[in-house]
Amino acid sequence: MPDYCFFQKGKDVVVLERSDVENAALLAVKGFEKQFEEIEASNPNRALVRFKALRHEDSTALQTYSGNVLLMSAVSVIGLLAALILR
Numbered sequence: 054m055p056d057y058c059f060f061q062k063g064k065d066v067v068v069l070e071r072s073d074v075e076n077a078a079l080l081a082v083k084g085f086e087k088q089f090e091e092i093e094a095s096n097p098n099r100a101l102v103r104f105k106a107l108r109h110e111d112s113t114a115l116q117t118y119s120g121n122v123l124l125m126s127a128v129s130v131i132g133l134l135a136a137l138i139l140r
Contacts, residue, residue: 054093057100060085066104068097 056071062085069076071091081087090107094100 054095056091056093057097058091059088059101059104061088062086066101068101068104070097 057068058071058077060067060069060077060080062083065085066088067080067085069080077087088104090104092100092103092107094103
């Protein structure tokens with residue numbers, strides 16, 4: 054199975070075989086940025102589906118982490134205020 058890489062410009066994503074350096078250079082000239090992920094898949098469509106799934110997982114993890122940080126910050130502030138009031 055070939056390895057695929059991804060180029061993104063805004064919301065547009067283009068899938069190329071990793072060995073396709075000519076088209077990769079053309080996309081770079083057009084303003085597309087090569088993404089970090091490279092995926093082994095049976096065809097470009099499957100690679101794109103996996104890429105989008107990875108991006109969704111990253112987004113979900115970031116939202117969960119951000120929510121946990123905000124919650125812990127709020128609990129810390131409430132605890133500090135309670136300690137100051139109860140003195």
